Amino acid sequence: MRSSLTVFSDEGEVMETAITRAVVHVVTDMHHNFREDLTIDDIAQAVGFSRFHFTREFTHLMGVSPRRFLRAIRFEEAKRLLSDSQLNIAEISYTVGYSSVGTFSSCFKSCTGITPSAYRQLRSADPLAATGPREGVGAPTAPMPLHGHVQAPAVDQSGVVFVGLFPAPFPQGHPVRCTVLPRPGAFVLDNVPPGSWHVLAHSVTQRTGEGHQAGHLPAVGGFGPITASVDRALEPVVIRLYRANPATLRSGSATHRGLLPAQAGS
Numbered sequence: 515m516r517s518s519l520t521v522f523s524d525e526g527e528v529m530e531t532a533i534t535r536a537v538v539h540v541v542t543d544m545h546h547n548f549r550e551d552l553t554i555d556d557i558a559q560a561v562g563f564s565r566f567h568f569t570r571e572f573t574h575l576m577g578v579s580p581r582r583f584l585r586a587i588r589f590e591e592a593k594r595l596l597s598d599s600q601l602n603i604a605e606i607s608y609t610v611g612y613s614s615v616g617t618f619s620s621c622f623k624s625c626t627g628i629t630p631s632a633y634r635q636l637r638s639a640d641p642l643a644a645t646g647p648r649e650g651v652g653a654p655t656a657p658m659p660l661h662g663h664v665q666a667p668a669v670d671q672s673g674v675v676f677v678g679l680f681p682a683p684f685p686q687g688h689p690v691r692c693t694v695l696p697r698p699g700a701f702v703l704d705n706v707p708p709g710s711w712h713v714l715a716h717s718v719t720q721r722t723g724e725g726h727q728a729g730h731l732p733a734v735g736g737f738g739p740i741t742a743s744v745d746r747a748l749e750p751v752v753i754r755l756y757r758a759n760p761a762t763l764r765s766g767s768a769t770h771r772g773l774l775p776a777q778a779g780s
Contacts, residue, residue: 533571536561538718538730540572540580541674545696548587549611554580575732576676577685577716578692583676586694588612589625593704596634603630625692627705658742660691660706662751664715666698667733675717677701677753683712683738698755706748712738715753734758 540557557580558568572580588610595606607618623629628636664675675698678689690711691703698717719733733755742748 533563533568534575534718534730534732536563536568537572537575538673540568541576541583541718544580544584544587545674545694548584548591549609551611551613552584573685575716575718577678577714577734578676578689582688582692583694584611585621585625586676586692589622590694592618592622592630593626593633596630597637603634606630627691627707633704658706658744658746658748660703660713660740660742660748660751661700662703662713662737662753663700664695664698664717664735665752665754666717667719667755667757673697673718673730675715675755677703677713677715679703679706679711680714681709681711683714683736685714685716706742708743710739710741712736713740713751713753714738715755717755719755719757732758 539561543557544552554569555565558565561568563571569579572583576583578586592606592610595601595609599606601609603619604615607615610618612618612621619630622633626633660679662677664677675695676692677695678685678692680686680689691706693701693703695701703713714736715734717733718730735753735755737751737753740748740751
């Protein structure tokens with residue numbers, strides 16, 4: 515079995531590890547092949563790690579399990595198809611990699627807060643209904659979306675980014691809402707339920723700055739707490755990613771940095 519020990523350069527900088535390379539490979543593969551019948555056992559075997567070890571390390575690096583990460587990718591495509599295509603729910607289910615419409619619908623509601631049919635009805639009635647309040651209608655009366663933007667470290671070029679909504683300033687348990695971005699940029703978390711939440715982002719960046727050895731390193735960031743209610747729209751947030759030591763990610767302490775609220779647009 516491959517080693518996942520963290521390696522340091524002579525200058526003390528954290529360097530790429532075997533498990534980091536494996537996670538980067540799997541994230542890229544999921545993003546391009548999410549329509550396929552992917553299983554965690556097959557994915558772990560393909561990169562040379564046991565299912566248990568790979569799942570644990572993937573969760574440390576990306577903030578969520580590989581199963582939930584894949585689910586978030588599939589539902590982003592499902593939301594696009596529900597909004598922009600004439601495919602029925604069953605066809606969309608199969609298109610994004612589900613063999614059971616019931617499982618797709620149940621998981622979609624768990625991830626977004628509403629069923630696929632309700633999501634389509636909202637978007638067909640008003641294209642902004644699932645992504646923002648309508649102007650001139652008065653105070654919102656349904657769970658509101660959260661708009662935001664993820665910024666990459668200045669000397670890094672980030673890859674796929676996971677963004678999740680959690681009750682604590684660290685990614686413990688299941689995210690209340692989540693999305694996956696192909697790269698740092700704008701995001702929307704639909705139907706944020708009332709409560710106090712932290713928005714956390716995880717990615718693996720590719721170092722591109724001069725004078726640095728090329729390689730992939732984990733990056734994390736966060737914003738919070740935010741308070742959501744049904745009578746007030748949420749202000750946009752900005753999340754700045756910073757590089758993190760994989761060892762501190764395993765201990766759960768790294769994500770406490772960078773959680774001070776940043777002013778949107780700053």
